[in-house]
Amino acid sequence: KRKKSNRSPPGPRGLPLIGNMHQFDSSNTHLYFYQLSLQYGPLVSLQLGSVRTLVVSSASIAKEVFKNHDLCFSSRPALVGTQKLSYKGLDLAFSPYSDYWRNMRKLCTNHLFSVKRSQSFYPIREDEVSRMVKTIRKRAAASADFNVVNMTKTVMTVASSIIFRTAFGKRYNDDDEDDVGYDNKMSRQIHWLLSETQASFASFFLKDYFPLVGCFIDTLCGSWTRLDKSFYGLDAFYQQLIDEHLHASTVSTQECSMLDILLQMKSDSSEFSFDHIKAILMDFIVAASDTSAAAVVWAMTLLVKNPPQMKKVQQEVRDITGKKGFVDENDTQNLAYLKAVVKEAMRLHPPAPLLVRDAAKNCVVSGIEIEANTRVYVNTYTIGRDPEFWENPEVFLPERFMNSSIDIKGHDYELLPFGAGRRMCPGMSMGMAMTELVLANLLYSFNWEVPPGEKTADIDMATLPGLTAHKKNHLCLVPRIGY
Numbered sequence: 081k082r083k084k085s086n087r088s089p090p091g092p093r094g095l096p097l098i099g100n101m102h103q104f105d106s107s108n109t110h111l112y113f114y115q116l117s118l119q120y121g122p123l124v125s126l127q128l129g130s131v132r133t134l135v136v137s138s139a140s141i142a143k144e145v146f147k148n149h150d151l152c153f154s155s156r157p158a159l160v161g162t163q164k165l166s167y168k169g170l171d172l173a174f175s176p177y178s179d180y181w182r183n184m185r186k187l188c189t190n191h192l193f194s195v196k197r198s199q200s201f202y203p204i205r206e207d208e209v210s211r212m213v214k215t216i217r218k219r220a221a222a223s224a225d226f227n228v229v230n231m232t233k234t235v236m237t238v239a240s241s242i243i244f245r246t247a248f249g250k251r252y253n254d255d256d257e258d259d260v261g262y263d264n265k266m267s268r269q270i271h272w273l274l275s276e277t278q279a280s281f282a283s284f285f286l287k288d289y290f291p292l293v294g295c296f297i298d299t300l301c302g303s304w305t306r307l308d309k310s311f312y313g314l315d316a317f318y319q320q321l322i323d324e325h326l327h328a329s330t331v332s333t334q335e336c337s338m339l340d341i342l343l344q345m346k347s348d349s350s351e352f353s354f355d356h357i358k359a360i361l362m363d364f365i366v367a368a369s370d371t372s373a374a375a376v377v378w379a380m381t382l383l384v385k386n387p388p389q390m391k392k393v394q395q396e397v398r399d400i401t402g403k404k405g406f407v408d409e410n411d412t413q414n415l416a417y418l419k420a421v422v423k424e425a426m427r428l429h430p431p432a433p434l435l436v437r438d439a440a441k442n443c444v445v446s447g448i449e450i451e452a453n454t455r456v457y458v459n460t461y462t463i464g465r466d467p468e469f470w471e472n473p474e475v476f477l478p479e480r481f482m483n484s485s486i487d488i489k490g491h492d493y494e495l496l497p498f499g500a501g502r503r504m505c506p507g508m509s510m511g512m513a514m515t516e517l518v519l520a521n522l523l524y525s526f527n528w529e530v531p532p533g534e535k536t537a538d539i540d541m542a543t544l545p546g547l548t549a550h551k552k553n554h555l556c557l558v559p560r561i562g563y
């Protein structure tokens with residue numbers, strides 16, 4: 081029996097010292113892992129430098145990981161980039177499993193991420209989505225040469241505006257946003273904040289795989305200098321916003337924001353510092369806007385490529401909303417088919433496809449002994465396409481979720497867009513509220529066409545490298561006033 085549990089899962093043959101590092105694609109990791117799973121099966125082992133790595137690609141093994149051994153797999157790897165940006169693990173997302181993480185998670189779930197809190201931010205979502213609709217309307221009325229909307233930019237802008245305003249309680253430059261994509265100071269500042277944070281979190285350091293020599297090579301390559309520069313830039317930006325809040329009389333902060341709540345938490349506890357606040361805000365910024373925006377863009381892409389489903393979902397949104405001009409969050413609760421569309425888009429294109437954990441101790445999964453400190457990637461992209469669970473897995477068919485009990489809450493292991501177990505996404509209700517509201521209003525107000533001379537079949541599904549799986553090439557569509 082012991083012999084059996086010691087066998088190692090299959091995987092590509094590596095080289096001495098570096099293992100499989102030379103084959104590892106760190107830019108589109110989930111697609112690389114998907115290919116490996118097609119070749120080697122649902123459990124693949126790799127040696128990435130000094131890091132033993134396991135890739136899980138089936139719902140049944142994911143269930144073992146998250147249900148039977150969740151405690152063992154509740155830690156995250158302490159990577160150079162994430163440690164720096166999280167102020168050495170003072171955040172939630174990149175903190176190792178510990179008493180600190182448990183307390184922080186409880187605190188944040190109660191104060192920041194509860195359903196009630198998410199509802200309290202609804203006016204912000206409503207206002208930003210209305211602004212988006214207004215700007216698209218202008219574009220729809222423009223002449224043929226100017227009516228193409230870059231959906232990727234538009235959706236990223238509305239999502240980051242919502243998140244920025246939810247985090248800090250204010251907008252920038254209300255006045256000059258008469259263009260789709262709002263190319264103004266706010267947009268540029270948020271864009272910089274987002275891209276810098278994303279890039280730093282995802283930055284590649286050899287030290288993460290070769291602790292002894294990696295540090296030296298990273299220094300030679302200038303990776304540390306770049307990371308330090310980003311970190312100090314972001315730190316200064318957050319400090320400026322905190323200072324503005326502390327001297328609230330100098331700015332008009334009308335809305336209660338996440339930062340207000342965090343400052344209150346700081347004044348209630350002497351152990352809570354400004355670094356804690358910045359680390360949590362950093363998590364929120366990186367985890368919240370990008371993921372929801374990616375979800376909307378993938379859903380729109382799939383709908384445009386599937387006209388019968390597009391027609392059906394628009395019919396539902398317009399029937400339920402009636403003539404009142406805006407889909408609100410009471411309406412979205414009743415949009416069963418739209419919810420099925422979102423689930424189906426997340427099945428095919430989960431915005432955060434890799435659930436990353438480190439094994440805290442030895443344990444046996446699928447009859448195989450996993451050693452402590454093994455890095456485990458659960459690939460929800462592959463699991464969502466597993467033909468054992470999904471009929472015609474490559475086909476976009478939201479109907480499969482109508483009258484189905486399969487949900488995204490982390491109990492149905494064949495569909496895990498928000499993860500599962502103790503480290504599951506705490507912002508699910510806010511993320512879903514944002515995704516559904518933006519998508520519903522895009523579908524309610526407009527009919528969408530590809531630009532003249534293009535075909536829907538030409539819209540590609542390539543993915544951008546990064547922590548969040550964005551559509552690589554921007555989705556550009558022509559809006560026609562629909563309702």
Ligand code: HEM
Pocket residue numbers: 172173174185193363364367368369371372375430431432433435436496497498499500501502503504505506507508510511512515
């Ligand atoms: C459509 C939107 C979203 C998607 C698809 C998504 C997905 C995910 C996934 C897959 C994880 C990793 C879970 C795991 O390892 O099991 C995660 C973690 C996390 N998400 Fe989200 N997320 C979304 C929106 C949000 C929002 C709006 C927030 C904040 C309000 C948020 C905050 C977080 C945090 C803090 C973590 C780390 C949790 C921990 O490690 O304890 N997410 N998210």
